[in-house]
Amino acid sequence: MERGPDGAVSVGGVDVRALAAAHGTPAYVLDEHDLRIRARAYRRAFTEAFAQVGAEVDVYYAGKAFLSVAVARWVYAEGLRVDTASGGELAVALRAGVPGADIGLHGNNKSDAEHAAALDAGVGRIIVDSLVEIERLADTVAARGGDPAPVMVRVTTGVHAGGHEYISTAHEDQKFGLSLAPSTGTADTVADADDDSPAMTGLLAVLARPELRLLGIHSHIGSQILDPSGFAVATRAVLALRARLARRTGVLVDEVDLGGGYGIAYLPGEVALDPDRIAKEIAASVEQSAADLGTDLPRFSIEPGRAIVGPAGLTLYTVGTVKPVRVDDGRTRLYVSVDGGMSDNIRPALYGAHYHAEVVGRLSSAEPVLARVVGKHCESGDVVVHEVRLPGDVRAGDLLAVAATGAYGRSMASNYNLLTRPPVVAVRDGASRVLVRRETVDDLLALDVGDA
Numbered sequence: 001m002e003r004g005p006d007g008a009v010s011v012g013g014v015d016v017r018a019l020a021a022a023h024g025t026p027a028y029v030l031d032e033h034d035l036r037i038r039a040r041a042y043r044r045a046f047t048e049a050f051a052q053v054g055a056e057v058d059v060y061y062a063g064k065a066f067l068s069v070a071v072a073r074w075v076y077a078e079g080l081r082v083d084t085a086s087g088g089e090l091a092v093a094l095r096a097g098v099p100g101a102d103i104g105l106h107g108n109n110k111s112d113a114e115h116a117a118a119l120d121a122g123v124g125r126i127i128v129d130s131l132v133e134i135e136r137l138a139d140t141v142a143a144r145g146g147d148p149a150p151v152m153v154r155v156t157t158g159v160h161a162g163g164h165e166y167i168s169t170a171h172e173d174q175k176f177g178l179s180l181a182p183s184t185g186t187a188d189t190v191a192d193a194d195d196d197s198p199a200m201t202g203l204l205a206v207l208a209r210p211e212l213r214l215l216g217i218h219s220h221i222g223s224q225i226l227d228p229s230g231f232a233v234a235t236r237a238v239l240a241l242r243a244r245l246a247r248r249t250g251v252l253v254d255e256v257d258l259g260g261g262y263g264i265a266y267l268p269g270e271v272a273l274d275p276d277r278i279a280k281e282i283a284a285s286v287e288q289s290a291a292d293l294g295t296d297l298p299r300f301s302i303e304p305g306r307a308i309v310g311p312a313g314l315t316l317y318t319v320g321t322v323k324p325v326r327v328d329d330g331r332t333r334l335y336v337s338v339d340g341g342m343s344d345n346i347r348p349a350l351y352g353a354h355y356h357a358e359v360v361g362r363l364s365s366a367e368p369v370l371a372r373v374v375g376k377h378c379e380s381g382d383v384v385v386h387e388v389r390l391p392g393d394v395r396a397g398d399l400l401a402v403a404a405t406g407a408y409g410r411s412m413a414s415n416y417n418l419l420t421r422p423p424v425v426a427v428r429d430g431a432s433r434v435l436v437r438r439e440t441v442d443d444l445l446a447l448d449v450g451d452a
Protein backbone atom coordinates (compact mmCIF):
# COMPACT_ATOMS: atom_id res chain seq x y z
CA MET A 1 0.00 0.00 0.00
CA GLU A 2 1.23 3.47 -0.85
CA ARG A 3 -0.28 6.68 0.45
CA GLY A 4 -0.46 9.60 -1.97
CA PRO A 5 -0.24 13.30 -1.09
CA ASP A 6 -4.03 13.61 -0.67
CA GLY A 7 -3.98 10.72 1.77
CA ALA A 8 -5.56 8.21 -0.57
CA VAL A 9 -3.86 4.86 -0.64
CA SER A 10 -3.14 2.95 -3.80
CA VAL A 11 -2.39 -0.71 -4.19
CA GLY A 12 -0.82 -2.19 -7.30
CA GLY A 13 -0.86 1.34 -8.66
CA VAL A 14 -4.64 1.69 -8.32
CA ASP A 15 -6.26 4.25 -6.00
CA VAL A 16 -8.49 2.49 -3.49
CA ARG A 17 -11.25 5.01 -4.21
CA ALA A 18 -11.23 3.91 -7.83
CA LEU A 19 -11.31 0.28 -6.72
CA ALA A 20 -14.30 0.93 -4.48
CA ALA A 21 -16.08 2.86 -7.22
CA ALA A 22 -15.46 0.18 -9.83
CA HIS A 23 -16.01 -2.94 -7.76
CA GLY A 24 -17.95 -1.89 -4.67
CA THR A 25 -17.16 -2.89 -1.11
CA PRO A 26 -16.46 -5.09 0.65
CA ALA A 27 -13.89 -6.40 -1.79
CA TYR A 28 -10.79 -8.52 -1.50
CA VAL A 29 -7.91 -6.91 -3.36
CA LEU A 30 -5.00 -9.04 -4.46
CA ASP A 31 -1.71 -7.52 -5.59
CA GLU A 32 -0.45 -9.77 -8.37
CA HIS A 33 3.13 -8.53 -8.29
CA ASP A 34 3.36 -8.95 -4.55
CA LEU A 35 2.03 -12.50 -4.73
CA ARG A 36 4.39 -13.43 -7.53
CA ILE A 37 7.37 -11.93 -5.71
CA ARG A 38 6.57 -14.04 -2.65
CA ALA A 39 6.16 -17.17 -4.75
CA ARG A 40 9.49 -16.46 -6.41
CA ALA A 41 11.21 -15.72 -3.10
CA TYR A 42 10.15 -19.05 -1.59
CA ARG A 43 11.15 -20.95 -4.67
CA ARG A 44 14.54 -19.27 -4.90
CA ALA A 45 15.30 -19.48 -1.17
CA PHE A 46 14.53 -23.19 -0.94
CA THR A 47 16.12 -24.10 -4.26
CA GLU A 48 19.36 -22.39 -3.28
CA ALA A 49 19.51 -23.58 0.32
CA PHE A 50 18.73 -27.18 -0.62
CA ALA A 51 21.19 -27.10 -3.54
CA GLN A 52 23.86 -26.22 -0.98
CA VAL A 53 23.28 -29.58 0.71
CA GLY A 54 22.89 -31.46 -2.56
CA ALA A 55 19.10 -31.78 -2.53
CA GLU A 56 16.33 -30.72 -4.88
CA VAL A 57 13.08 -29.18 -3.79
CA ASP A 58 9.68 -28.47 -5.33
CA VAL A 59 7.42 -25.76 -4.00
CA TYR A 60 3.70 -26.46 -4.03
CA TYR A 61 1.34 -23.57 -3.46
CA ALA A 62 -1.27 -24.64 -0.89
CA GLY A 63 -4.48 -23.66 -2.65
CA LYS A 64 -6.55 -23.87 0.51
CA ALA A 65 -5.24 -20.41 1.43
CA PHE A 66 -6.92 -19.03 -1.68
CA LEU A 67 -7.31 -20.52 -5.11
CA SER A 68 -8.72 -19.15 -8.31
CA VAL A 69 -7.84 -19.89 -11.91
CA ALA A 70 -5.70 -16.76 -12.21
CA VAL A 71 -3.85 -17.41 -8.97
CA ALA A 72 -3.11 -20.99 -10.00
CA ARG A 73 -1.71 -19.65 -13.28
CA TRP A 74 0.43 -17.04 -11.55
CA VAL A 75 2.03 -19.46 -9.14
CA TYR A 76 2.51 -22.03 -11.87
CA ALA A 77 4.17 -19.43 -14.05
CA GLU A 78 6.51 -18.72 -11.13
CA GLY A 79 7.58 -22.35 -11.12
CA LEU A 80 5.40 -23.58 -8.27
CA ARG A 81 3.14 -26.59 -8.37
CA VAL A 82 -0.32 -26.65 -6.83
CA ASP A 83 -1.46 -28.48 -3.73
CA THR A 84 -5.21 -29.05 -3.52
CA ALA A 85 -7.36 -30.27 -0.65
CA SER A 86 -10.63 -31.16 -2.34
CA GLY A 87 -12.24 -31.97 -5.66
CA GLY A 88 -13.20 -28.31 -5.94
CA GLU A 89 -9.64 -27.04 -5.58
CA LEU A 90 -8.46 -29.75 -7.96
CA ALA A 91 -11.02 -28.62 -10.56
CA VAL A 92 -9.83 -25.01 -10.32
CA ALA A 93 -6.17 -26.01 -10.70
CA LEU A 94 -7.04 -28.11 -13.75
CA ARG A 95 -9.18 -25.34 -15.23
CA ALA A 96 -6.12 -23.11 -14.89
CA GLY A 97 -4.23 -25.50 -17.11
CA VAL A 98 -1.89 -26.82 -14.43
CA PRO A 99 -0.91 -30.32 -15.61
CA GLY A 100 -2.17 -33.09 -13.34
CA ALA A 101 1.39 -34.24 -12.80
CA ASP A 102 2.12 -30.94 -11.05
CA ILE A 103 -0.86 -31.17 -8.69
CA GLY A 104 -1.13 -32.90 -5.33
CA LEU A 105 -4.35 -33.92 -3.58
CA HIS A 106 -4.72 -33.82 0.18
CA GLY A 107 -7.52 -34.51 2.61
CA ASN A 108 -8.22 -36.72 5.59
CA ASN A 109 -11.54 -37.91 4.19
CA LYS A 110 -11.44 -37.77 0.44
CA SER A 111 -14.46 -39.19 -1.30
CA ASP A 112 -14.27 -41.92 -3.91
CA ALA A 113 -15.27 -39.26 -6.44
CA GLU A 114 -12.30 -37.12 -5.38
CA HIS A 115 -9.95 -40.08 -5.71
CA ALA A 116 -11.40 -40.80 -9.14
CA ALA A 117 -11.05 -37.18 -10.24
CA ALA A 118 -7.43 -37.19 -9.11
CA LEU A 119 -6.75 -40.43 -11.01
CA ASP A 120 -8.52 -39.12 -14.11
CA ALA A 121 -6.34 -36.01 -13.98
CA GLY A 122 -3.19 -38.06 -13.46
CA VAL A 123 -2.23 -36.05 -10.39
CA GLY A 124 1.38 -36.29 -9.38
CA ARG A 125 0.58 -37.42 -5.89
CA ILE A 126 -2.25 -38.30 -3.60
CA ILE A 127 -1.38 -37.78 0.04
CA VAL A 128 -3.09 -40.55 1.97
CA ASP A 129 -4.06 -39.92 5.53
CA SER A 130 -5.33 -43.19 7.02
CA LEU A 131 -5.23 -46.96 6.64
CA VAL A 132 -8.85 -46.86 5.54
CA GLU A 133 -7.97 -44.47 2.74
CA ILE A 134 -5.02 -46.60 1.62
CA GLU A 135 -7.24 -49.63 1.14
CA ARG A 136 -10.06 -47.59 -0.42
CA LEU A 137 -7.78 -45.91 -2.93
CA ALA A 138 -6.12 -49.21 -3.84
CA ASP A 139 -9.56 -50.79 -4.34
CA THR A 140 -10.59 -47.90 -6.58
CA VAL A 141 -7.48 -48.33 -8.71
CA ALA A 142 -8.01 -52.11 -8.83
CA ALA A 143 -11.57 -51.60 -10.09
CA ARG A 144 -10.58 -49.00 -12.70
CA GLY A 145 -7.39 -50.59 -13.91
CA GLY A 146 -4.54 -48.43 -15.10
CA ASP A 147 -1.28 -47.34 -13.56
CA PRO A 148 -0.64 -47.55 -9.83
CA ALA A 149 -1.62 -44.36 -7.97
CA PRO A 150 1.35 -42.27 -6.78
CA VAL A 151 0.99 -41.97 -3.03
CA MET A 152 2.60 -40.13 -0.15
CA VAL A 153 1.77 -41.12 3.41
CA ARG A 154 1.04 -38.24 5.74
CA VAL A 155 2.64 -38.78 9.13
CA THR A 156 2.51 -36.83 12.36
CA THR A 157 5.80 -36.30 14.07
CA GLY A 158 4.53 -35.06 17.41
CA VAL A 159 5.93 -31.61 16.74
CA HIS A 160 3.43 -29.04 17.82
CA ALA A 161 3.82 -25.68 16.11
CA GLY A 162 1.71 -22.78 15.06
CA GLY A 163 -0.19 -19.80 16.24
CA HIS A 164 -3.32 -21.41 17.56
CA GLU A 165 -4.19 -24.88 18.75
CA TYR A 166 -6.82 -25.36 16.06
CA ILE A 167 -4.25 -24.87 13.33
CA SER A 168 -1.51 -27.06 14.76
CA THR A 169 -1.81 -30.38 13.10
CA ALA A 170 1.06 -32.57 14.24
CA HIS A 171 0.36 -33.31 17.87
CA GLU A 172 -1.16 -36.67 18.42
CA ASP A 173 -4.73 -36.05 19.56
CA GLN A 174 -6.05 -34.75 16.27
CA LYS A 175 -7.39 -36.12 13.06
CA PHE A 176 -4.53 -35.76 10.57
CA GLY A 177 -1.94 -38.24 9.47
CA LEU A 178 -0.47 -41.40 10.95
CA SER A 179 1.53 -41.10 14.11
CA LEU A 180 5.21 -41.88 14.29
CA ALA A 181 4.86 -43.12 17.85
CA PRO A 182 5.20 -46.93 18.24
CA SER A 183 3.10 -48.66 20.88
CA THR A 184 6.18 -49.25 23.02
CA GLY A 185 9.25 -47.06 23.24
CA THR A 186 9.68 -44.02 21.09
CA ALA A 187 10.31 -43.44 17.41
CA ASP A 188 13.95 -42.68 18.26
CA THR A 189 14.61 -45.86 20.21
CA VAL A 190 12.40 -48.50 18.60
CA ALA A 191 14.13 -51.38 16.83
CA ASP A 192 13.28 -51.43 13.12
CA ALA A 193 11.39 -54.70 13.33
CA ASP A 194 9.41 -53.54 16.37
CA ASP A 195 8.20 -50.31 14.83
CA ASP A 196 4.44 -50.80 14.88
CA SER A 197 3.67 -47.10 14.68
CA PRO A 198 0.66 -46.12 12.60
CA ALA A 199 3.09 -44.34 10.26
CA MET A 200 5.18 -47.47 9.62
CA THR A 201 2.00 -49.54 9.35
CA GLY A 202 0.69 -47.13 6.72
CA LEU A 203 3.90 -47.25 4.69
CA LEU A 204 3.89 -51.05 4.76
CA ALA A 205 0.22 -51.08 3.79
CA VAL A 206 0.98 -48.97 0.71
CA LEU A 207 3.89 -51.21 -0.25
CA ALA A 208 1.61 -54.23 0.09
CA ARG A 209 -0.79 -52.99 -2.56
CA PRO A 210 0.43 -53.20 -6.17
CA GLU A 211 -2.21 -50.63 -7.13
CA LEU A 212 -0.26 -48.00 -5.21
CA ARG A 213 3.19 -46.59 -5.84
CA LEU A 214 4.86 -45.30 -2.68
CA LEU A 215 6.42 -41.95 -3.56
CA GLY A 216 7.29 -40.82 -0.11
CA ILE A 217 6.40 -39.36 3.26
CA HIS A 218 4.57 -36.15 4.07
CA SER A 219 4.63 -34.08 7.23
CA HIS A 220 2.86 -30.78 7.95
CA ILE A 221 3.34 -29.48 11.47
CA GLY A 222 1.05 -26.49 11.71
CA SER A 223 0.28 -23.04 10.39
CA GLN A 224 1.33 -19.44 11.09
CA ILE A 225 4.59 -20.77 12.54
CA LEU A 226 7.03 -18.03 13.52
CA ASP A 227 9.63 -20.18 15.30
CA PRO A 228 11.38 -22.34 12.69
CA SER A 229 12.89 -24.87 15.10
CA GLY A 230 9.92 -27.24 14.80
CA PHE A 231 10.60 -27.76 11.11
CA ALA A 232 14.09 -29.06 11.80
CA VAL A 233 12.82 -31.51 14.42
CA ALA A 234 10.06 -32.78 12.14
CA THR A 235 12.46 -33.09 9.20
CA ARG A 236 14.81 -35.25 11.22
CA ALA A 237 11.94 -37.44 12.41
CA VAL A 238 10.66 -38.00 8.88
CA LEU A 239 14.10 -38.80 7.48
CA ALA A 240 14.68 -41.25 10.32
CA LEU A 241 11.38 -42.97 9.54
CA ARG A 242 12.44 -43.18 5.89
CA ALA A 243 15.71 -44.83 6.92
CA ARG A 244 13.88 -47.30 9.20
CA LEU A 245 11.56 -48.24 6.35
CA ALA A 246 14.57 -48.76 4.07
CA ARG A 247 16.31 -51.01 6.58
CA ARG A 248 13.16 -53.00 7.09
CA THR A 249 11.98 -53.37 3.49
CA GLY A 250 14.84 -52.30 1.25
CA VAL A 251 12.65 -49.48 -0.08
CA LEU A 252 14.20 -46.03 0.23
CA VAL A 253 11.40 -43.66 -0.75
CA ASP A 254 12.21 -40.90 -3.21
CA GLU A 255 10.30 -37.95 -1.82
CA VAL A 256 9.72 -36.12 1.44
CA ASP A 257 7.27 -33.24 1.79
CA LEU A 258 7.74 -30.93 4.73
CA GLY A 259 4.38 -29.18 4.49
CA GLY A 260 3.70 -25.48 4.82
CA GLY A 261 2.98 -23.22 7.75
CA TYR A 262 5.41 -20.31 7.36
CA GLY A 263 4.12 -17.43 9.45
CA ILE A 264 3.45 -13.92 8.16
CA ALA A 265 3.17 -10.46 9.72
CA TYR A 266 -0.40 -9.41 10.38
CA LEU A 267 0.30 -6.26 12.40
CA PRO A 268 2.70 -3.38 11.87
CA GLY A 269 5.93 -4.27 13.65
CA GLU A 270 5.42 -8.02 13.42
CA VAL A 271 8.09 -9.92 11.57
CA ALA A 272 7.30 -12.69 9.12
CA LEU A 273 9.39 -15.80 8.87
CA ASP A 274 12.12 -15.05 6.36
CA PRO A 275 12.19 -17.60 3.51
CA ASP A 276 15.99 -17.58 3.32
CA ARG A 277 16.37 -18.15 7.03
CA ILE A 278 13.85 -20.95 7.19
CA ALA A 279 15.18 -22.60 4.04
CA LYS A 280 18.72 -22.55 5.40
CA GLU A 281 17.63 -23.89 8.75
CA ILE A 282 15.69 -26.77 7.23
CA ALA A 283 18.50 -27.51 4.78
CA ALA A 284 20.95 -27.68 7.65
CA SER A 285 18.80 -30.25 9.44
CA VAL A 286 18.53 -32.22 6.21
CA GLU A 287 22.31 -32.26 5.89
CA GLN A 288 22.79 -33.29 9.50
CA SER A 289 20.19 -36.05 9.28
CA ALA A 290 21.69 -37.40 6.08
CA ALA A 291 25.09 -37.57 7.77
CA ASP A 292 23.64 -39.25 10.87
CA LEU A 293 21.54 -41.73 8.95
CA GLY A 294 23.94 -42.50 6.11
CA THR A 295 21.16 -42.45 3.52
CA ASP A 296 20.99 -40.63 0.20
CA LEU A 297 18.75 -37.60 0.25
CA PRO A 298 15.26 -37.74 -1.21
CA ARG A 299 13.72 -35.04 -3.36
CA PHE A 300 11.99 -32.56 -1.05
CA SER A 301 8.88 -30.45 -1.37
CA ILE A 302 7.18 -27.78 0.70
CA GLU A 303 3.64 -26.41 0.65
CA PRO A 304 3.35 -22.77 1.66
CA GLY A 305 -0.06 -21.14 1.29
CA ARG A 306 -0.42 -18.21 3.67
CA ALA A 307 3.11 -16.93 3.12
CA ILE A 308 2.47 -16.59 -0.62
CA VAL A 309 -1.01 -15.07 -0.72
CA GLY A 310 -1.65 -13.65 2.76
CA PRO A 311 0.35 -10.43 2.63
CA ALA A 312 -0.60 -9.90 -1.02
CA GLY A 313 -4.25 -9.35 -0.11
CA LEU A 314 -6.24 -6.69 1.68
CA THR A 315 -9.93 -6.21 2.25
CA LEU A 316 -11.58 -2.94 1.40
CA TYR A 317 -14.67 -2.01 3.42
CA THR A 318 -16.90 1.03 3.70
CA VAL A 319 -17.69 2.37 7.14
CA GLY A 320 -21.42 2.44 7.87
CA THR A 321 -21.86 3.50 11.48
CA VAL A 322 -19.60 4.79 14.24
CA LYS A 323 -20.60 4.42 17.88
CA PRO A 324 -18.63 5.44 20.96
CA VAL A 325 -19.02 2.89 23.74
CA ARG A 326 -17.82 3.46 27.30
CA VAL A 327 -15.81 0.40 28.36
CA ASP A 328 -15.26 -0.90 31.89
CA ASP A 329 -12.00 0.87 32.56
CA GLY A 330 -13.63 4.21 31.82
CA ARG A 331 -12.15 4.54 28.35
CA THR A 332 -14.26 5.05 25.29
CA ARG A 333 -13.97 2.69 22.41
CA LEU A 334 -15.23 3.63 19.00
CA TYR A 335 -17.18 0.79 17.41
CA VAL A 336 -16.73 1.22 13.69
CA SER A 337 -19.13 -0.94 11.67
CA VAL A 338 -18.19 -1.96 8.16
CA ASP A 339 -20.19 -3.52 5.35
CA GLY A 340 -18.78 -7.05 5.78
CA GLY A 341 -17.52 -8.96 8.80
CA MET A 342 -17.20 -12.53 9.97
CA SER A 343 -18.65 -13.84 6.70
CA ASP A 344 -15.68 -12.49 4.73
CA ASN A 345 -13.08 -12.99 7.47
CA ILE A 346 -13.88 -15.59 10.11
CA ARG A 347 -10.34 -15.64 11.50
CA PRO A 348 -10.78 -13.11 14.34
CA ALA A 349 -13.88 -14.93 15.59
CA LEU A 350 -12.48 -18.41 15.05
CA TYR A 351 -8.86 -18.01 16.14
CA GLY A 352 -8.80 -14.66 17.92
CA ALA A 353 -6.66 -13.50 15.01
CA HIS A 354 -5.45 -9.91 14.99
CA TYR A 355 -5.45 -7.58 12.03
CA HIS A 356 -4.60 -3.99 11.29
CA ALA A 357 -6.97 -1.47 9.71
CA GLU A 358 -6.47 1.99 8.27
CA VAL A 359 -8.68 4.70 6.85
CA VAL A 360 -7.43 4.73 3.28
CA GLY A 361 -9.64 7.05 1.23
CA ARG A 362 -8.46 10.35 2.70
CA LEU A 363 -5.94 11.97 4.98
CA SER A 364 -7.09 12.81 8.48
CA SER A 365 -5.30 15.01 10.95
CA ALA A 366 -7.69 14.02 13.74
CA GLU A 367 -6.16 12.52 16.89
CA PRO A 368 -6.17 8.70 16.74
CA VAL A 369 -8.62 7.03 19.12
CA LEU A 370 -9.14 3.52 20.39
CA ALA A 371 -11.39 1.68 17.96
CA ARG A 372 -12.78 -1.73 17.20
CA VAL A 373 -13.81 -2.60 13.68
CA VAL A 374 -16.90 -4.78 13.62
CA GLY A 375 -19.02 -6.30 10.91
CA LYS A 376 -22.74 -6.24 10.15
CA HIS A 377 -23.65 -9.70 11.38
CA CYS A 378 -26.07 -10.42 14.15
CA GLU A 379 -23.62 -11.45 16.84
CA SER A 380 -21.23 -9.66 19.09
CA GLY A 381 -18.28 -11.89 18.15
CA ASP A 382 -18.44 -10.41 14.67
CA VAL A 383 -15.17 -8.53 14.96
CA VAL A 384 -12.88 -7.63 12.08
CA VAL A 385 -10.15 -5.86 14.06
CA HIS A 386 -10.14 -6.17 17.84
CA GLU A 387 -8.11 -3.15 18.62
CA VAL A 388 -6.72 -0.41 16.43
CA ARG A 389 -6.20 3.32 16.62
CA LEU A 390 -8.21 5.11 13.97
CA PRO A 391 -8.53 8.85 13.35
CA GLY A 392 -11.11 10.30 15.77
CA ASP A 393 -13.11 11.70 12.86
CA VAL A 394 -13.63 8.30 11.20
CA ARG A 395 -17.13 8.43 9.76
CA ALA A 396 -19.73 6.80 7.55
CA GLY A 397 -18.54 6.55 3.99
CA ASP A 398 -14.87 6.22 4.89
CA LEU A 399 -12.96 3.50 3.12
CA LEU A 400 -11.18 1.17 5.47
CA ALA A 401 -8.51 -1.34 4.45
CA VAL A 402 -7.66 -4.39 6.52
CA ALA A 403 -4.21 -5.66 5.65
CA ALA A 404 -2.89 -9.19 5.08
CA THR A 405 -6.25 -10.84 4.41
CA GLY A 406 -5.18 -12.71 1.28
CA ALA A 407 -5.01 -16.11 2.97
CA TYR A 408 -7.97 -17.91 4.52
CA GLY A 409 -10.28 -14.94 4.00
CA ARG A 410 -12.20 -15.59 0.80
CA SER A 411 -11.38 -19.28 1.05
CA MET A 412 -13.17 -19.54 4.41
CA ALA A 413 -15.93 -17.03 3.61
CA SER A 414 -19.56 -17.90 4.25
CA ASN A 415 -23.00 -16.59 3.46
CA TYR A 416 -23.89 -16.05 7.09
CA ASN A 417 -26.99 -13.87 7.38
CA LEU A 418 -27.22 -14.52 3.64
CA LEU A 419 -24.63 -11.92 2.86
CA THR A 420 -23.23 -12.26 -0.63
CA ARG A 421 -19.53 -13.08 -0.72
CA PRO A 422 -17.30 -10.23 -1.92
CA PRO A 423 -15.37 -10.29 -5.17
CA VAL A 424 -11.66 -10.89 -5.47
CA VAL A 425 -10.12 -8.10 -7.50
CA ALA A 426 -6.56 -8.30 -8.80
CA VAL A 427 -4.47 -5.17 -9.17
CA ARG A 428 -1.35 -4.78 -11.22
CA ASP A 429 0.47 -1.91 -12.93
CA GLY A 430 -2.32 0.56 -12.29
CA ALA A 431 -5.16 -1.65 -13.52
CA SER A 432 -7.69 -3.86 -11.79
CA ARG A 433 -9.65 -6.89 -12.90
CA VAL A 434 -12.11 -9.19 -11.23
CA LEU A 435 -10.86 -12.72 -10.53
CA VAL A 436 -13.91 -13.95 -8.65
CA ARG A 437 -17.08 -11.91 -9.06
CA ARG A 438 -19.25 -10.69 -6.23
CA GLU A 439 -22.12 -13.03 -5.41
CA THR A 440 -25.57 -11.67 -5.94
CA VAL A 441 -28.81 -12.26 -4.09
CA ASP A 442 -29.92 -14.07 -7.24
CA ASP A 443 -27.03 -16.50 -6.75
CA LEU A 444 -28.34 -17.21 -3.28
CA LEU A 445 -31.94 -17.53 -4.44
CA ALA A 446 -30.87 -19.87 -7.23
CA LEU A 447 -29.65 -22.35 -4.64
CA ASP A 448 -32.95 -22.26 -2.79
CA VAL A 449 -34.99 -24.84 -4.66
CA GLY A 450 -37.29 -25.83 -1.82
CA ASP A 451 -40.47 -24.26 -3.17
CA ALA A 452 -40.56 -26.51 -6.23
Ligand code: LLP
Pocket residue numbers: 062064065106167169220222223224259260261262303304305306307347351407408412
Ligand atom coordinates in the same frame (compact mmCIF):
# COMPACT_ATOMS: atom_id res chain seq x y z
N1 LLP B 1 -0.05 -28.32 3.65
C1 LLP B 1 -0.95 -28.91 4.43
C2 LLP B 1 -1.02 -30.37 4.47
C3 LLP B 1 -1.81 -28.14 5.21
O1 LLP B 1 -2.70 -28.74 5.98
C4 LLP B 1 -1.73 -26.74 5.16
C5 LLP B 1 -2.61 -25.91 5.95
C6 LLP B 1 -0.78 -26.15 4.31
C7 LLP B 1 0.07 -26.98 3.58
C8 LLP B 1 -0.61 -24.67 4.16
O2 LLP B 1 -0.32 -24.04 5.35
P1 LLP B 1 0.09 -22.49 5.35
O3 LLP B 1 1.39 -22.38 4.65
O4 LLP B 1 -0.98 -21.75 4.62
O5 LLP B 1 0.13 -22.11 6.77
N2 LLP B 1 -7.53 -21.70 8.35
C9 LLP B 1 -6.35 -21.54 9.16
C10 LLP B 1 -5.15 -22.24 8.59
C11 LLP B 1 -5.39 -23.69 8.38
C12 LLP B 1 -4.23 -24.35 7.72
C13 LLP B 1 -4.57 -25.74 7.34
N3 LLP B 1 -3.55 -26.41 6.64
C14 LLP B 1 -6.08 -20.06 9.33
O6 LLP B 1 -6.85 -19.27 8.82
O7 LLP B 1 -5.12 -19.68 9.99
